[in-house]
Amino acid sequence: MRIESLRLKNYKSFRDAEMNAIPPLAVIVGANGTGKTTLFGAFGFLKDCLIFNVSKALQARGGFRELLSRGVGSDACVEIEIKFRLEISGVERLVTYSVSIGEEKGRAVVRREILRYKRGRHGQPFHFLDFRAGSGYAINNEEDFKSDEELEREEQKVAPDTLAISGLGQFERFKAANAFRQLIENWHVSDFHIDQARGSKDAVGMDEHLSASGDNLQLVARNIYENHPKVFQAILQSMQKRVPGISTVTPKLTDDGRLLLQFKDGAFTDPFIDRYVSDGTIKMFAYLVLLHDPTPHPLLCVEEPENQLYPSLLGELAEEFRAYAQRGGQVLVSTHSPDFLNALEVDEVFWLSKRQGYTHIHRAREDAQIAAYMADGDQLGYLWKQGFFAGADPQ
Structure with missing residues (x-):
């Protein structure tokens, strides 16, 4: 099981940023204050939300307003989306987990939580877990791929500030939720x-x-x-x-x-x-x-x-x-x-830059000049020192 992509929206300095096709080893560079610690902190935040609840995870970080990006409306949500590869029924599938966290009357609430993946080669991804503000469902026979009609929805309720995968992920019959919970619990x-x-x-x-x-x-x-x-x-x-x-x-x-x-x-x-x-x-x-x-x-x-x-x-x-x-x-x-x-290697390196207060993620292999120099035998550390990572140095 490997994380394929990470998207952060309204999360501190990450107004809307995404890392795609994340390799087994991914290295991030950038000036102080560009968001490297914040990026890693998103994993710790999600883990605390799972182990405790969203309210406690936010409290440890100064509250919802401290997590929410500056300059967005007070009704905006912090959104985290993770795509990871998981073998289900003998086939490696790209599973997407997304959570949207907001605040209502001073209290944290999980406005939407979804776990989805495609059951076949074609069509839209199927929601195997879908919760809004504490109410929703999970599919408990997700490996039955005969027809949509045979899938069994299990209605559930959780506290509005609790992740559904926190409870449902403990049961093996919710295969994708169980696998994602184990992934979060065991990351370091x-x-x-x-x-x-x-x-x-x-x-x-x-x-x-x-x-x-x-x-x-x-x-x-x-x-x-x-x-x-x-x-x-x-x-x-x-x-x-x-x-x-x-x-x-x-x-x-x-x-x-x-x-x-x-x-x-x-x-x-x-x-x-x-x-x-x-x-x-x-x-x-x-x-x-x-x-x-x-x-x-x-x-x-x-x-x-x-x-x-x-x-x-x-x-x-x-x-x-x-x-x-x-x-x-x-x-x-x-x-x-x-x-x-x-x-x-060139495909192992990303760098962060900041524009107008928000963090942007760049990839070394997608920069034509860096890729050309690397193809000629150059090294990334020297290219970074020479200023080829635009925005990665203090201004």
């Missing part, structure tokens, strides 16, 4: 903090996935170390290539029941605990743990991975992101690094 927007990743942690439990902040790095490393030794060995081999002197990394259980990481420098007998290794070493290890996850997230969003890392490492890190995507986890990355861009 990284907000890594080195200070939270350091130090000893309570050794209770064994986490499978790295948290957004990285504060459970020790627990995830121990899980891979004990249950996926070949994967952990691959992480060590990558660390040895990227960080001079590092020979081993070992999750260590202390006498008082805490867990920490020990980094062994081949030149010394005694290992260092993670509190005393460099920021770059911690961050590289955390990225390798994230990108070698035995069960990749369906969507991984990472902002500015180049921070604290030596420039020559960024090309190899780009390859790690691409390998993760090839294993089944789609990746979106924002960056300010020409070195990172130099490792990318």
Whole structure:
């Protein structure tokens, strides 16, 4: 399952913008304030709407008026549309999910929520889920493709500020809704903090996935170390290539029941605990743990991975992101690094620009000049520094 396109309307600086034909690895560049963080934030917003409800998701972001684009009418809606590919009845189909969120008498309301896809080669997409302000229906036998008359509509009611897929997506009989709910629940927007990743942690439990902040790095490393030794060995081999002197990394259980990481420098007998290794070493290890996850997230969003890392490492890190995507986890990355861009293909890069306060999305492969230079063997990072990404630089 892979996201094919994303459209944002009236969402902060995105008055009406769309990313189409999103590749497995998509990298976004742009000046500060053009909307890179806002773009990634849309995924986090939708996830919070699902896990909690729309009211709580809006409250965490300052309310509906803070999410709504400046300059639009107060009766306007925030709209998010995602198209993703999903195999249904042995056929890969392009499924569209769209949600329109407004405000009535100071309260958030889901004005329209639709999940649709074509049942055959021809005709209009069929609505398998359609709700307005808390009332609607879902098809509970959507894999029955004999005739429209045999489809069973199940009428439902939900709270006006609740997504229908939040409840219906828990049931496997609503196949597309169930798949989309799992996609949202399991996508990962990284907000890594080195200070939270350091130090000893309570050794209770064994986490499978790295948290957004990285504060459970020790627990995830121990899980891979004990249950996926070949994967952990691959992480060590990558660390040895990227960080001079590092020979081993070992999750260590202390006498008082805490867990920490020990980094062994081949030149010394005694290992260092993670509190005393460099920021770059911690961050590289955390990225390798994230990108070698035995069960990749369906969507991984990472902002500015180049921070604290030596420039020559960024090309190899780009390859790690691409390998993760090839294993089944789609990746979106924002960056300010020409070195990172130099490792990318022309169809993997988008850039953002701002005109009259609103964000616009451009694609490198659709710019004839950039495409021609790349065909002649140039690199995207150099082209960006030379100003070929119109509007991507501070004005």
